[in-house]
Amino acid sequence: MFSADTFDPVQVTRILFEGFSSHAIVLFYLLGFGAIGVFFYGVFVQVRKYRRGQPIGAPLALGERFLQMCRTVASHRTIMRRDPAAGRAHRMIFYGFALLFIGTATITVDYDITSKLFGLSFWHGSFYLWFSLVLDFAGVAMIAGLLYMMVRRGWIKPPKLDYKRPDRKPGDPDYDRSGYRREDWAFLWTLIIIGITGYLLEAARLVWLQERPEVWDLRWWSPFGAALAEVLRAGGLSAEGAGMLRSGLWWFHGIIALTLIALIPFTKVKHIFTSSGSLMFRDPLAAQRLPRQPADSEKVGYTAITDFTWKHLLNLDACTKCGRCHEACPANASGAPLSPRDVILSLREFANEALQKNALPDEVKLSVHGKDGGQVFMETLWSCRTCMACVEICPVAVEHVPIIVQMRRKLVEDGDMEPQLQKTLQTIHKTGNSFGESKRKRAAWTKALPFPVKDARKEPVDVLWFVGDYASFDPRNQKVSQAFATLLHDAGVDFGLLYEGESNAGNDVRRVGEEGLYELLAETNIATLGTASFKTIVTTDPHSYNTIRNEYPEFGGQYEIEHYTSYVLRMLREGKLTIRKPLGSRVTLHDPCHLGRFNKGYDAPRDILKAIGCDLVEMPRHGDNSFCCGAGGGRIWMPDPVGAEKPSQMRIKEAAGIDGLEVFVVCCPKDLTMFEDALKTAGYEGKFVVRELIEMISEALDEQTVDGSADDSGTPAAENAGAPLVAA
Structure with missing residues (x-):
């Protein structure tokens, strides 16, 4: 060369x-300047479209x-x-x-x-x-x-x-x-x-x-x-x-x-x-911390395309149609009429048709709800589990979940929802919980414990345990709550509850789109927490964990809060808990959406499983690619279509592909409910069991004699010590 x-x-x-x-050179320059002129006109049209959206207010x-x-x-x-x-x-x-x-x-x-x-x-x-x-x-x-x-x-x-x-x-x-x-x-x-x-x-x-x-x-x-x-x-x-x-x-x-x-x-x-x-205007807490409804707003949520923020209008244009959200969506996988990609593309088409013109059409033609071209069906919006799988995988930071929730707020305002969901929201408003039980029964599960549990409103505690609805009222989850209370007591932790002062944390209520009820719940819980004396909050419910951690601060509730997995792991590492009986079970772990994708709590549950001697085998979809159980976004309060395969059943089938699997481990009360049901309906009952991680920890902490009797301390011997394990 x-x-x-x-x-x-x-x-x-x-x-x-x-x-x-x-002459040829002049012609080329004329063409060049003409192309640049068309380009800048197009930029003007796009910028004008975004300016017709609302400010983001931050x-x-x-x-x-x-x-x-x-x-x-x-x-x-x-x-x-x-x-x-x-x-x-x-x-x-x-x-x-x-x-x-x-x-x-x-x-x-x-x-x-x-x-x-x-x-x-x-x-x-x-x-x-x-x-x-x-x-x-x-x-x-x-x-x-x-x-x-x-x-x-x-x-x-x-x-x-x-x-x-x-x-x-x-x-x-x-x-x-x-x-x-x-x-x-x-x-x-x-x-x-x-x-x-x-x-x-x-x-x-x-x-x-x-x-x-x-x-x-x-x-x-x-x-x-x-x-x-x-x-x-x-x-x-x-x-x-x-x-x-x-x-x-x-x-x-x-x-x-x-x-x-x-x-x-x-x-x-x-x-x-x-x-x-x-990507530049990406909100790292887009789905974890949903926006408040302005008090002076005449509208609720997204009714018209002009109600969208300019950033969400930009999101619509950013979509590259790569289909990763479509592929990750559990609703789409189970045959529901929802693809996050198609929601975004429909809204993009609608925005281009309505907002790129010199003059805006009338208000009726700006509505994004309905059955016409570019509009989004009510059934599509209610299919979403708000699991954040779409937001997590999107390579260009499109905020599907916040957009869907904003559109749900309009549906809730108009009463366009499943009758069962509407009844549940009314029940929560009336009783403070989704089970419709009296507030006085919230801590009834503690009566079976051989020790008293403090009321943090009446005496100071180091740790306040925010229990949540399912862990308080669901009979199966009450056993898990009793096991966790015993674990804390035996470890010498000074803990207490809010008793009837605790209400539903509101995480799923907000993701349903009932912003008014959510704010009432948040303000009620914050007021109650203000009457208690504690250093830190621990919760066994990832849904409560997410909203208290990420959303309550906007309402004045700034707390140090942990999910129980990180709290227990620290006690294990500090020697406050001792593993007496390594389990040796072959297990797989389901990452709860609100602990994993929402709050990056991937490591603590896995480290605990290793510490208690389990052989952890990951499912193909795990970590930030975990597959939702189907309960989120209020879907646990709505009936699924008859005959359709549920996301929880699909997840159980995925786990069943692991050779020699003994235990499907969860660390969320809703997951325990969803997957124990799916184990039966998917046809795998008796082949492996679904257990809460708390139950596994409690079993590993028990010191058991050869004949299976209680140890010298009087602690009941763990059930199901041998393999295969049987659900409690």
């Missing part, structure tokens, strides 16, 4: 318009957000998750396109700005050669990534890229999504044509100028273009023919590139900007 030093450095460059008349640390967005985009961290092949291909396209864009911008700066205004030119000599080499490899990377994406869509065809809608049937206004498929292919073909014609153009230029040593002798600084030039020469292409080919390709390549620039704001290409913006 020759060096630029062999020639006059000024001659080692590429003359952009060589061989073109002044200050933004733009500097830190921008840097975080740049790190995420540069690393491709969110795109690589759970689909590394697509992530690698996208990385090749992204970096290839970015380098080619930077290269084009560099040429523009040199040719149209610095050389003409200041007489300074740097696009020649060694700089030009290295520039050419880098861009040659960048173009190949981009084309390779595009080819993989074509193969993926055309031949591999992963189900998540199928745009068939679960919430529509043929004949519905917006059932047909073939337009999206055409747009996807047009995007891929446009980029690949730009890339391929770029190499052909480079090869034709080299053949055309083969008599110039400063061009031909340095051709291998553009290795792929040079190799193609050799092929063209071998095929009989003359210098004159190459000149004609170069002229035609120059216009073809240039017009396609300018058309792409002009159409960016109106097509899929705009995701380059909207996805980056969505």
Whole structure:
């Protein structure tokens, strides 16, 4: 490979318009400015659309957000998750396109700005050669990534890229999504044509100028273009023919590139900007901490598309239709009429139709609820489990769950809900719990304990245990509560309860969309907590844990709170609890949504299982990819369709694939209820059992004699010491 030093450095460059008349050059600039003008008009239309949304009402640390967005985009961290092949291909396209864009911008700066205004030119000599080499490899990377994406869509065809809608049937206004498929292919073909014609153009230029040593002798600084030039020469292409080919390709390549620039704001290409913006304004607690309803608001939730915040309107445009949320959604997997992707795309279509016009349509035509094109069905919204699987996996930070809950608030306001759900909400309002039991019975389970449990409202305690509805009133979960109380007592923990002063924490009430009732519950619990004297709160209910930790502070309730798993793990590590009987059971662990995805509590339950001597085998979906039990978002208070497979049954089947499984371990009261029922209905009763982690811990702490009697301390011997274990 020759060096630029062999020639006059000024001659080692590429003359952009060589061989073109002044009229042709003027025409190109007119086309270029026209494309830029269309681009900026499109940007204006999009910005106007976002400005028609509502403010988010919170200050933004733009500097830190921008840097975080740049790190995420540069690393491709969110795109690589759970689909590394697509992530690698996208990385090749992204970096290839970015380098080619930077290269084009560099040429523009040199040719149209610095050389003409200041007489300074740097696009020649060694700089030009290295520039050419880098861009040659960048173009190949981009084309390779595009080819993989074509193969993926055309031949591999992963189900998540199928745009068939679960919430529509043929004949519905917006059932047909073939337009999206055409747009996807047009995007891929446009980029690949730009890339391929770029190499052909480079090869034709080299053949055309083969008599110039400063061009031909340095051709291998553009290795792929040079190799193609050799092929063209071998095929009989003359210098004159190459000149004609170069002229035609120059216009073809240039017009396609300018058309792409002009159409960016109106097509899929705009995701380059909207996805980056969505990542930049990402709320790390989007689903964990839902927004309050402004006290002075005349509307409840999202009624019209103009009720959406500008950030949520930006989310709609950021969606790349990758289908990861569609694939992760438990409602969709169980046949419910919900795909998070389709909700977002429907709302995007609605927003574009309503908000991109010069004048807004009337209020009726702005409603996002209904059966018309772009509107979202009531049945779709009520299918959501608010498990956050969609928000967690979305590579561009779309906030599906907050959008769905805001739309649910309107349904609740209008009374458009399942009768059973409405009855449960009325019951919670009346009694403070979802079981309809008297408040005086909330701590009735403590009467069976051989020791008293303090009332934290009457005497100070170190630890306040916020029990929750299911752990207080459900007979099966009451046994778990008794086991945990015994564990705390035996460890010498100074703990107490709120007794009848405790009400439903409101986490699921809020995710149903009943904001008024939620605020009443939150304020009632905060007032009661204000009458108690304690240092920290521990809860066995992940749902209560989430809202007290993340949402109560907005109402003035700032507390130190732990889920019992992290609290017990610390006691084990500090020697306050001693494992006397390692269990040796083969187990799998279900990550509760509100402990795992919502609050990143993945490690403590696993560390406890290891500490008590269990052989933990993970299910295929675990950690942040855990599959929801189906109880969240108020669905535990709503009937499932007759004959449909429930998410809990699907999860039990997944666990059943583990050879020799003895125990399906949970650490959430609702999970215990859902999965014990699913074990029976899915047909696996007797093959393994569902147990609460607290029960496993209690068994491992018991010191048992050989004949199974109680130890010297009088502690009852653990039931089911041998394998297989039987549920209590």
